[in-house]
Amino acid sequence: MASTSKFPARHVLIGTLAALSLAAGAAPALAEAGxxxxxxxxxxxxxxxxxxxxxxxxxxxxxxxxxxxxxxxxxxxxxxxxxxxxxxxxxxxxxxxxxxxxRQDTKSVRVYRRAEVQTLSCTPYCESSYKSDAERLSESEMGASQ
Known part of the structure; x- marks a missing residue:
């Protein structure tokens, strides 16, 4: 039997997918208020x-x-x-x-060489950036997990 709806099924499907993607994108933002x-x-x-x-x-x-x-x-x-x-x-x-x-993600690049991770600050030229103890620890853990 043919559909008698004014809205074709694909339009309803596209609308539903768009609404779900918007809702999914909003959930992390609400969960991470602070x-x-x-x-x-x-x-x-x-x-x-x-x-x-x-x-x-x-x-x-x-x-x-x-x-x-x-x-x-x-x-x-x-x-x-x-x-x-x-x-x-x-x-x-x-x-x-x-x-x-x-971590500051803008204007920075991470270079992975086997177990070594190097973070470069690119403002505008890429140079080695200052690393705090927490950053050194984080990069060594990233290298060890690969």
Whole structure:
């Protein structure tokens, strides 16, 4: 029996696939809401009210410095995910967020030679970039896993 729908089946299929791909793309963005910092870079965080206590889950991943009672400076120290909790004088939370620290991917190139990994900073010419202890460890682990 022929279809009597105004919309051919392929248009419905294409529309459904487009909606699913949009939904799939939005899910990771929602799941990773939080504070994003690049390795070896700082980010200023303004607080709604003065802070009394600041706790970073893993200070090897991110560090918090107090600029004043309502301003923090977060610095990416190592790759990964940790959290930050900021409490006011009464112990009420001001901030309770995940911190994601990632490598600077733009203007950089990684060269793999067997077990050796070299990262080049290309701004505009490619040269060996400074590596923190966390970056050296990450690159040695990448080389060992190959």
């Amino acid at each position: 504070i994003r910092i690049l390795m070896n870079e700082a980010k200023i965080v303004k607080l709604a009210r003065p802070a009394d206590t600041i706790v970073v889950g893993n200070p090897q991943i991110a560090d918090a410095s107090v600029q004043d009672a309502t301003t923090l400076v977060l610095t990416g120290r190592g790759f990964g995910v940790t959290n930050i909790v900021v409490l006011d004088l009464d112990g009420a939370p001001i901030v309770d967020e995940q911190i994601y620290v990632a």
